[in-house]
Amino acid sequence: MSIGREIRRRVKAAVPPLVFLALTGYFVWGATQGDRGLKAYAHRQDDLKLAQGDLRRAQTELSVWERRVASLRGNRLDPDALDERARAMLNLSDGADVVAPYGPGNRLY
Numbered sequence: 001m002s003i004g005r006e007i008r009r010r011v012k013a014a015v016p017p018l019v020f021l022a023l024t025g026y027f028v029w030g031a032t033q034g035d036r037g038l039k040a041y042a043h044r045q046d047d048l049k050l051a052q053g054d055l056r057r058a059q060t061e062l063s064v065w066e067r068r069v070a071s072l073r074g075n076r077l078d079p080d081a082l083d084e085r086a087r088a089m090l091n092l093s094d095g096a097d098v099v100a101p102y103g104p105g106n107r108l109y
Helices: 002-033 038-071 079-090
Strands: none
Touching: 002 038
16 A cells, blocks of 8 residues: 555655646747747748838839929929920820830830
């Protein structure tokens, strides 16, 4: 009987540390692999860098278009911009112009 009692006593003594180690392992795994863990944080940082690059490109494109639209406004009409747009829309050119043909997939506008 003493062997059975010794085994029971050792099992009772080993259960709390094993439960603690299992809980610790669970939380460590969650901190590294989970939805809000370290790996997910790294992925979010990469996504943030890509989004910031897209934002910079969009802001650059917006400023280009704002300059072009501002030059076509009535109070500040730029004759060169008006001439450029009229020729592009009417598909015409002047005899003194140098014409560089573009392929169908390489349109300027």
